[in-house]
Each structure stands twice: as structure tokens, then as C-alpha cells.
Amino acid sequence: MDLPQLSDILAGLDRSEFTPWYQPQISTDTGQVSGIEALARWHRGKDTIMTPAGFVGALEKAGQIPRLDEQIQIRALAQWANWQASGLDIPQLTLNLSSQTLGQVDLAQQLEWTFDQFGVEPGQICLDLPYAIAAQTRATELITTLARLHQMGCQLDLDDFSASAFDTEHPLHEHITRLKLSANLTHNIAWDTAAQRRLTDLIETCEPRGIEILAKGVETPEDHAILAQLGCRHIQGFVVSAPMPGPDCARWLAAYGTTRADLPEVG
Secondary structure: OOOOOHHHHHHHHHOOOEEEEEEEEEEOOOOOEEEEEEEEEEEOOOOOEEOHHHOHHHHHHHOOHHHHHHHHHHHHHHHHHHHHHOOOOOOOEEEEOOHHHHOOOOHHHHHHHHHHHOOOOHHHEEEEEEOHHHHHOOOHHHHHHHHHHHHHOOEEEEEEEOOOOOOOOOHHHHHOOEEEEOHHHHOOHHHOHHHHHHHHHHHHHHHHHOOEEEEEOOOOHHHHHHHHHHOOOEEEOOOOOOOEEHHHHHHHHHHHHHHHHHOOOOO
């Protein structure tokens, strides 16, 4: 499928065609849902649902990613508030922040106002930061923004972590509460003893600093089981559920307690 033109993508933003889909995260300690992540999807026309691969690159080049982030944030927070009001218990909502959005000097103030608008406590929100920001910059402005978000009570995830070691001296990491491992670090880890040793070393580095580990892209019960045994606190991936639109996610969450027997026993 040909990628859409930037003008079409921007028109879709103008028409509010971008909406969050949701993917659950579960605790490997309890098996309970520990949160959900809001992921951008473009409802392009009647029958086409486009993933970020079809639009993020063009928006990044045009400097327009903050528009997408804002639209997904607002719609996800509105959905979250409705779920909470209906009694659906979801411990945490993860929102993605692009590097461009993180560069906005008034970001913390904007988010604080938005959370207040929907009656959401910052402690219920996890902000997903691209790992590239740690590799590319030690900018004072960015560190100040992250410190402010952390002080507000938000959890900060460093997404797509794929390095062989964790830089404990990077000033950004003082505010990180969780690492989200890239799928290429954990795919088929049940059969890869070298990868298991690397993950053990990473956990031993991070846990004393209060940083938990979430493995995403987990696809098999075997990988789920070994990740839990090694001490990875959370998993996310098709072994739990694919991303879903809001109504489907609500039904999945309501039914999850009756389907937990399908997940492997770990520990």
C-alpha cells in the first residue's frame, strides 16, 4: 500500500480521524492487568485502519507530531475517565510522547491542565518516552521537563530500550521508573540463554534504582513464563492481546478475569 501524502494526513488530523487503540499490560507477579497503552491509529475512510508506520514518518519530517500526540492524549483521557466512572478498574494509562512533543517548554503545564480537565490524577498516568532521547541528548531543558513530570506524579517509561547495558550515569535516568524492552531483546528468549543472562544483568542493575522492566512484543507463553521467572515485572504483547479499539478493550478488560486460565502459570 502506498504511503499517504502529508496533506492527506494533516487533513485527517483536522477531521479528528486519529484515535487511540489500547493494548493491555499485565503484571507477571499477579497476572492482573497493570495498565493499558494508548496507541495511535488512523481511521482512514470507512474500511481502512492505518498503523503509525503509515503516517508517523511524514509527520515527524514536517514537525507535526505534537498535533497527533495531543489528539491521542485527549481522546484516550476522555475514554479513561469514562471507564473509571463506569467502575472499570484499570490501574494505569500509558500515553506516548514523541521527541518533538518533549521539546515543548510548557509541556508539563499543558499536561497538568489536561489531566485536570478530565479529572485524572497524574499518578494514574505513565508517559512513554522514546529511547532515542537518551541516546541523543542531555539537554538541560529536557531534564527539567522530565523532572517536573516526575514531580507531578507521572510514571516515566523509557520505550524501545535495546542497548546491551543501562547507562546509570545519564541524568535522564534519575527520573525513569520503568524500561520497556524492545521486542528484539526478548523474542524467543525462552530458548536463548545468552539473552536470559543479559536480561538478568539488566534487572540487577535497574531494580536497586527503583526501575522496573516491561517486555513488549511478547508473543508466546514460553517467553512469558521465562520473563516472569527472570524478574521482568510486566509484559505486553500478543500473548496477552493485540491492540483493540475502545469498545473492544472495555469488553476484554471486563472478561479478563474469566480468561486468565489461558495464561501460563509462572513463578
